[in-house]
Amino acid sequence: MTIYNLYIFDREGQCLYYDEWFRTKQSGLAPIQEYKLVFGMMLSMKSFVDRLATNDSNQTVNYYKTSAYKMTFLESATGIKIILNTDPNATGIRDLLHRIYQAWAETANSAANLEMFASTNPPNESFLKSRVRDIVMKHSAYV
């Protein structure tokens, strides 16, 4: 089992954080273009599942899986979107995403300014990076 890469987006679609571990194939796009593609795919997936919804209650996409990887989504109430690519058989990924979100929220708040909503400057990037790496590398799916 493996954890490949992680994207964090704000509600406007700006990529605030990206990190990768065992990624063996690049998409062949410039990083900025790739972030846009990931975010755009997530948005159209949302509209796709909304059209198929059978009842009015709020619906969220949990994950999708291909033969080689699994992409798990988490969206916070404030519109922060966390996307993690793992091995298709990895378990406990939702829990991991919640912990990453928690680290994100704490780091953002400890910066003690509300600039976190101004998407251009991600809060305290190196500190966040070390925390996220710590959380991910301790997870059982990370080998």
Next chain:
Amino acid sequence: MTNHIQHLFIINRAGSLIYSWEARIETVCVLKYSYDDSIKNQICGRETLSCVTVRFAAPTVSTNEKIILSSMFHSLFTIAVQLSPCPKSSGVEVLETTQFKLFCLQSRTGVKFVVITSAASNIAADSLLSKMYELYTDFALKNPFYSIDMPIRAQKFDEAIKVLLEKAEKSNGAVTF
């Protein structure tokens, strides 16, 4: 009996819809009221009627919308291949939301078979999809009047799909059909 399979789509290699099936799940509710109810006459205007039957069903997806959904899924499928962090990935095989699960099988020729079930179902979708592929080759491709990539309109195919789905619903959770 609860029906788990909600939709079934066959999408050709260009991303257009060539076959679709939709479950019609209805809940029938009978509302009874007593004779001295004052609104009785306002509703039905008849003294003898003492109950009203109401049918509830999930909102249906129009044919137009199904065509849009198919091409949308086709592009999502392709983007998923491009965004893969490791080589030799297929497109979307399973998509899970809080309301439903979607399973997809792409054949060697690029035809996609898509089944949408409720989130609670544990239908063996893999064998259902490969069985669908088998029916497609038997009843569409072997039909001399069928032209490739065109909508499938064959009564035999409809019947075979219906039988397959009934079987799949009954053997909920079983490995094969």
